[in-house]
Amino acid sequence: MGAEHAVTVRGRGPLAIRPAVAxxxxxxxxxxxxxxxxxPSALWPGREGLVLAGEFxxxxxSPSLTREGVDIPAGTPPLLLTALRAAALTVAFAAAAMLPSxxxxxxxxxxxxxxxxxxxxxxxxxxxxxxTSRVRVAVGPAVxxxxxxxxxxxxxxxxxxxxxxxxxxxxITPLAAVAAIALPYAGTLAKVFGEMIDEAPRPAxxxxxxxxxxxxxxxxFGLLPRALPDMTAYALYRFECGLRSAAVLGFFGFPTLGYxxxxxxxxxxYGEVWTYLYVxxxxxxxxDWWSGRVRERLVA
Amino acid sequence: MSDRARDIDTLYRQRPRSxxxxxxxxxxxGLVAAGWLGGGFLGDPGWTPRRAENLTRxxxxxxxxxxxxxxxxxxxxVGWAREIWxxxxxxxxxxxxxxxxxAILLAGMLGGLLAPWATRSFARPDPFVPDPRPAxxxxxxxxxxxxxxxxxxxxxxxxxxxxxxxxxxxxxxxPTAWPLVxxxxxxxxxxxxxxxxxxxxxxxxxxxxxxxxxxAGRGAVALAGIVPLSMNRFLLYLFYRWETCVREAxxxxxxxxxxxxxxxxxxxxxxxxxxxxxxxLCGATLVIVGDLxxxxxxELVRRA
Numbered sequence: 001m002g003a004e005h006a007v008t009v010r011g012r013g014p015l016a017i018r019p020a021v022a023x024x025x026x027x028x029x030x031x032x033x034x035x036x037x038x039x040p041s042a043l044w045p046g047r048e049g050l051v052l053a054g055e056f057x058x059x060x061x062s063p064s065l066t067r068e069g070v071d072i073p074a075g076t077p078p079l080l081l082t083a084l085r086a087a088a089l090t091v092a093f094a095a096a097a098m099l100p101s102x103x104x105x106x107x108x109x110x111x112x113x114x115x116x117x118x119x120x121x122x123x124x125x126x127x128x129x130x131x132t133s134r135v136r137v138a139v140g141p142a143v144x145x146x147x148x149x150x151x152x153x154x155x156x157x158x159x160x161x162x163x164x165x166x167x168x169x170x171x172i173t174p175l176a177a178v179a180a181i182a183l184p185y186a187g188t189l190a191k192v193f194g195e196m197i198d199e200a201p202r203p204a205x206x207x208x209x210x211x212x213x214x215x216x217x218x219x220x221f222g223l224l225p226r227a228l229p230d231m232t233a234y235a236l237y238r239f240e241c242g243l244r245s246a247a248v249l250g251f252f253g254f255p256t257l258g259y260x261x262x263x264x265x266x267x268x269x270y271g272e273v274w275t276y277l278y279v280x281x282x283x284x285x286x287x288d289w290w291s292g293r294v295r296e297r298l299v300a
Numbered sequence: 301m302s303d304r305a306r307d308i309d310t311l312y313r314q315r316p317r318s319x320x321x322x323x324x325x326x327x328x329x330g331l332v333a334a335g336w337l338g339g340g341f342l343g344d345p346g347w348t349p350r351r352a353e354n355l356t357r358x359x360x361x362x363x364x365x366x367x368x369x370x371x372x373x374x375x376x377x378v379g380w381a382r383e384i385w386x387x388x389x390x391x392x393x394x395x396x397x398x399x400x401x402x403a404i405l406l407a408g409m410l411g412g413l414l415a416p417w418a419t420r421s422f423a424r425p426d427p428f429v430p431d432p433r434p435a436x437x438x439x440x441x442x443x444x445x446x447x448x449x450x451x452x453x454x455x456x457x458x459x460x461x462x463x464x465x466x467x468x469x470x471x472x473x474x475p476t477a478w479p480l481v482x483x484x485x486x487x488x489x490x491x492x493x494x495x496x497x498x499x500x501x502x503x504x505x506x507x508x509x510x511x512x513x514x515x516a517g518r519g520a521v522a523l524a525g526i527v528p529l530s531m532n533r534f535l536l537y538l539f540y541r542w543e544t545c546v547r548e549a550x551x552x553x554x555x556x557x558x559x560x561x562x563x564x565x566x567x568x569x570x571x572x573x574x575x576x577x578x579x580x581l582c583g584a585t586l587v588i589v590g591d592l593x594x595x596x597x598x599e600l601v602r603r604a
Binding site for chain 1: 350358
């Protein structure tokens with residue numbers, strides 16, 4: 001009690017309301033405004049911008065249910081059908097990309113975690129040192145570092161930049177979109193999975209190991225079950241992000257929702273833009289709700 | 301059956317089960333299967349001569365321009381990269397950083413301002429301490445409505461991807477850095493606002509109730525209670541979201557404005573893939589440095 005009290009008195013309250021931290025944040029903001037040569041006056045959109053904003057946001061409550069425009073070629077599918085198809089393809093891209101991302105993330109994440117070698121290192125004195133455990137202790141730290149580095153490299157390149165690379169190297173194909181999402185997502189999942197496996201409680205794994213269980217068994221029945229709820233919840237969150245990424249890939253020519261948002265906006269069919277936006281919103285909200293319920297049951 | 305086998309059997313039967321989770325598992329598997337079958341990925345022609353040719357051409361053009369068709373020479377390659385870096389990429393990298401910093405600060409302000417009104421324990425007629433004379437149904441309904449409206453606005457802000465926001469705002473503001481900054485700020489304000497509101501709802505009530513019980517108004521409870529109690533965690537969220545801002549700031553420039561993305565698009569349009577990849581490497585380095593800085597800052601906050 002006494003020690004706790006002393007700490008509270010000595011600490012000067014939360015970091016964020018200390019003048020020095022506030023000053024740093026203000027200076028950072030001032031530097032960015034200066035570096036970008038931003039005039040606050042440019043925030044006033046001007047007459048044309050205002051008219052456009054009025055027209056665009058004026059349609060927010062009246063999205064189109066049928067196609068806008070005068071000469072609609074015969075055989076054009078109805079707007080809502082196009083929207084549904086684009087939504088289905090957005091989901092398909094995101095869901096398909098989750099498979100390689102989760103597999104890659106699991107493998108890289110396991111490699112990046114210290115769970116498969118740190119126990120061998122800490123237990124040198126207990127006597128049961130086999131040559132495999134010696135190998136694990138010897139290569140473990142290096143392998144983990146390599147896996148972490150690879151994961152960092154994968155996720156440091158944005159999915160849209162991967163898409164640009166694949167488009168330049170291979171041309172437009174749906175598989176390029178899946179790969180573009182899957183590569184950085186595997187990197188992100190590897191980082192988070194690795195941390196979750198490392199932070200999962202270890203007693204069960206230790207007990208299994210003392211009983212002489214093989215490392216694979218320790219991993220599968222001692223470590224992974226403790227980390228799995230968090231990992232599942234996070235994978236679902238990444239699926240929600242994947243939906244947004246898949247939609248945005250439409251701006252690069254894939255026929256997902258972003259493709260139609262861009263096309264309708266450039267044709268000044270603002271009602272259609274809102275239709276597509278609301279469909280995207282519904283998708284994201286549905287997955288958000290789903291992952292929230294799953295998280296409640298798994299993590300709580 | 302031995303006793304132990306029966307015990308194990310009983311334990312197995314009594315394991316926690318949830319129909320919802322099982323259904324969710326099947327749904328997830330079904331979505332992945334349907335995605336692979338219905339997305340047209342399996343009909344991919346695979347490795348065609350045209351693609352091989354495309355790839356060879358691309359790989360040839362990724363080589364720095366002065367070295368194309370020449371033997372590799374590090375001094376030439378470094379000299380080429382340094383020239384482009386000095387000429388435009390250095391400035392663009394700094395601009396990308398500035399966009400992310402300004403965006404996360406604005407997002408923090410907007411999210412922080414909206415969060416209290418999305419907090420159910422705060423936005424109600426009697427925050428933290430039950431009123432002996434309960435408020436009328438009209439006032440309670442008005443506060444409830446406010447919370448719902450603010451939460452829907454936050455959901456709307458974060459459901460629309462940054463890229464779409466930037467695309468829409470570009471038409472509004474023209475080609476300055478503002479559309480990029482505001483796009484990142486709006487999307488992240490939605491995320492930070494929701495995270496902060498949820499966090500404030502889970503704060504320990506006793507301090508806030510004590511302040512309220514002493515007669516503090518809503519503003520005083522917020523400034524003297526909620527802000528100090530929640531600020532460190534708010535900073536953690538802020539730095540965590542800043543990492544994603546750095547990542548996105550590069551990409552948003554591809555809409556044709558400042559930042560590294562502008563030069564990526566420019567090089568792509570000119571088919572100068574060597575410059576394109578160089579700009580991407582600058583972006584990737586910035587992201588990795590940003591991740592490290594953010595991890596350090598978060599560690600600093602955690603210790604404070």
